[in-house]
Amino acid sequence: MNLTPTRRQFIKTAALTGTAATVFPSILTGAKPADTKVRLGFIGVGLRGRSHVEQAMYRDDVVIPAICDVDPNSIALTNEIFKKKGKPLPEAYSKGDEAFLQMLKRDDLDGVIIATPWEWHVPMAVATMKAGKYAGVEVSATVKLKESWDLVDTSEKTGVPCMILENVCYRRDVLAILNMVRQGMFGEMTYAHCGYQHDLREVKFNNGKQAYGGGVEFGAKGYSEAHWRTQHSVDRNGDIYPTHGLGPVAHWLNINRGNRFTHLTSTATKSRGLHKYVVDKGGANHPNAKVNFKLGDVVTTVVECANGENIVIIHDTNSPRPYSLGFRAQGTQGIWMDDNDMIYLEGVSPKAHTWEPFAAYQEKYDHPLWKRHAQTAENAGHGGIDFFVMRAFIESVKTKTPPPIDVYDAAVWSAISPLSEESIAGGSKPVEIPDFTRGKWKTNKPIFGLNDQF
Numbered sequence: 132m133n134l135t136p137t138r139r140q141f142i143k144t145a146a147l148t149g150t151a152a153t154v155f156p157s158i159l160t161g162a163k164p165a166d167t168k169v170r171l172g173f174i175g176v177g178l179r180g181r182s183h184v185e186q187a188m189y190r191d192d193v194v195i196p197a198i199c200d201v202d203p204n205s206i207a208l209t210n211e212i213f214k215k216k217g218k219p220l221p222e223a224y225s226k227g228d229e230a231f232l233q234m235l236k237r238d239d240l241d242g243v244i245i246a247t248p249w250e251w252h253v254p255m256a257v258a259t260m261k262a263g264k265y266a267g268v269e270v271s272a273t274v275k276l277k278e279s280w281d282l283v284d285t286s287e288k289t290g291v292p293c294m295i296l297e298n299v300c301y302r303r304d305v306l307a308i309l310n311m312v313r314q315g316m317f318g319e320m321t322y323a324h325c326g327y328q329h330d331l332r333e334v335k336f337n338n339g340k341q342a343y344g345g346g347v348e349f350g351a352k353g354y355s356e357a358h359w360r361t362q363h364s365v366d367r368n369g370d371i372y373p374t375h376g377l378g379p380v381a382h383w384l385n386i387n388r389g390n391r392f393t394h395l396t397s398t399a400t401k402s403r404g405l406h407k408y409v410v411d412k413g414g415a416n417h418p419n420a421k422v423n424f425k426l427g428d429v430v431t432t433v434v435e436c437a438n439g440e441n442i443v444i445i446h447d448t449n450s451p452r453p454y455s456l457g458f459r460a461q462g463t464q465g466i467w468m469d470d471n472d473m474i475y476l477e478g479v480s481p482k483a484h485t486w487e488p489f490a491a492y493q494e495k496y497d498h499p500l501w502k503r504h505a506q507t508a509e510n511a512g513h514g515g516i517d518f519f520v521m522r523a524f525i526e527s528v529k530t531k532t533p534p535p536i537d538v539y540d541a542a543v544w545s546a547i548s549p550l551s552e553e554s555i556a557g558g559s560k561p562v563e564i565p566d567f568t569r570g571k572w573k574t575n576k577p578i579f580g581l582n583d584q585f
C-alpha cells in the first residue's frame with residue numbers, strides 16, 4: 132500500500148521528534164509489505180465480533196487462523212460464516228474465560244480484534260499488546276480509570292499500538308463536518324454536542340434465546356448484550372457509553388493533538404425507564420421488577436477543553452425514542468445540527484437567522500475516504516462505517532504504522548465513563564480529566580482523516 136506524502140511525513144516527523152518513535156519503538160517499522168497477508172485473530176465472536184469477521188473476509192489479503200469465544204454457540208455461528216465463504220475453519224479457543232491467553236501464544240497473528248463485554252476489553256487488549264500483536268478493541272475500550280492508564284502504559288512499554296474501533300468516526304456526515312471544520316467554515320470552534328441516544332430496552336432485555344426483545348430477562352438468563360450489558364445499568368450511574376458521540380467530536384476539536392479535555396461535570400435524571408419496561412412487558416410480579424437500576428434515564432455531561440470549547444454529551448438509552456447521536460458543531464461563524472440535518476453559516480447561508488438543508492454541503496465537502504470507497508463501503512454495517520474502521524485497523528497492521536485512532540484516544544474517550552460516575556456520585560462535582568498523553572498533546576499533530584488513506 133502506498134503511503135501519501137502527508138502520512139509518510141507524519142511517520143518521519145514522529146520518528147524525528149520522538150513521539151511515535153519513543154512511544155512505539157518496536158513494531159512500527161513502516162515497512163511496505165505490498166503482497167503480504169494480514170493474519171487476524173478474534174476474541175469474542177458474538178453479534179459484533181461476527182460482523183467484524185465477515186467484514187475482514189471481504190479482503191483477499193486477510194487470513195483468520197484463530198478465533199476465541201467462551202460460548203460454543205458463538206463459535207459454531209462463526210464457523211458457519213467460514214463454511215459459507217468456503218474458507219478453512221479457524222482454530223477455536225473456548226476453554227474458559229482465559230482461553231484467549233492460549234490463542235495469543237500463536238506466532239501467526241499480526242493483529243487481534245476484541246469484541247467482548249466491556250469488562251474484558253482491557254485484560255484482553257493488554258495481553259494482546261504484550262504478545263506483540265496490534266490490538267483493535269471495541270467501544271468503550273475501558274470501564275475504570277486505571278484501565279485507561281493500563282492501556283497507555285502497556286502500549287508505551289511494549290511499543291505495540293492499540294486502536295479503539297470507533298466506527299462512528301467514519302460516518303459520512305461527521306467526516307464532511309471534519310473537512311469543513313479544518314477549512315475554517317465554522318470559524319473558531321466553540322461548542323459541540325453529541326451523545327448516545329438510542330432506545331436500548333430491547334437490547335438490555337430479551338428472552339434468553341435471541342437478541343432484540345421478546346422478554347424481560349437479563350444476566351444469566353439474557354442473550355447477547357442482555358447477558359452482560361444490563362448489569363452496568365444496575366451497578367453504575369454515569370455516561371457508560373460515551374465514545375460514539377465523543378470520537379467524531381474529538382477529531383473536530385483536535386483532542387490529544389493541540390487540545391485536550393480538562394474537566395467535566397455530569398448530572399443524571401432519576402431512573403425510571405428500565406423498571407417501567409420490565410413491569411409493562413413482564414408484569415409487576417416478575418423478579419426483575421424488584422431490581423433497582425442505578426443508571427439515570429438521561430445523563431448529561433459537560434466537558435471543558437484546554438482551548439476553551441465545551442462539549443455536551445448525552446447518554447439516553449432507557450426510554451422510548453428514535454435513534455440520534457445528536458451531533459452539533461458550532462463556532463464563531465456558524466452551526467450544523469445532525470437532527471434535521473440543518474446548517475447555518477453566516478455570510479454563506481442565503482438568509483440570515485434561517486436554517487438551510489445540509490445536503491449540498493455534504494456533497495461539496497464529502498470526505499476523500501468516502502469519495503474513494505463509497506461503493507465498497509455500501510454493504511457494510513451501520514451504513515458503511517464498519518467497513519472504514521476495519522479497513523483502518525487492517526491497513527495499519529499491514530503497513531506497520533500507527534493506527535489513525537490511537538491508544539490515547541481509547542484511554543481518554545473511554546475515561547469519560549468512570550469520571551462522569553465520580554461527578555454524579557459527588558453531586559455533579561467538577562472532575563479533572565487526566566492527560567493520558569503526559570504533555571504530548573501540546574506538540575502532537577492531527578493524523579485522523581487527513582486524506583483518503585485511513
Ligand SMILES: NC(=O)c1ccc[n+]([C@@H]2O[C@H](COP(=O)([O-])OP(=O)(O)OC[C@H]3O[C@@H](n4cnc5c(N)ncnc54)[C@H](O)[C@@H]3O)[C@@H](O)[C@H]2O)c1
Pocket residue numbers: 174175176177178179180199200201202205227228229230231246247248249251269270271296297298354355356358513
Ligand atoms: N461499534 C459498534 O457499533 C458496536 C456495536 C455493537 C457492539 N459493540 C461492542 O462490541 C462488544 C461486543 O458486543 P456484542 O454485541 O457482540 O456482544 P455479544 O454478547 O453478542 O458478544 C460478546 C461475545 O463475547 C464472548 N465472551 C465473553 N467473555 C469472553 C471471554 N472471557 N473470552 C472470550 N469470549 C468471551 C461472549 O460469549 C459473546 O459471544 C461490546 O464492547 C460492544 O459495546 C460495538
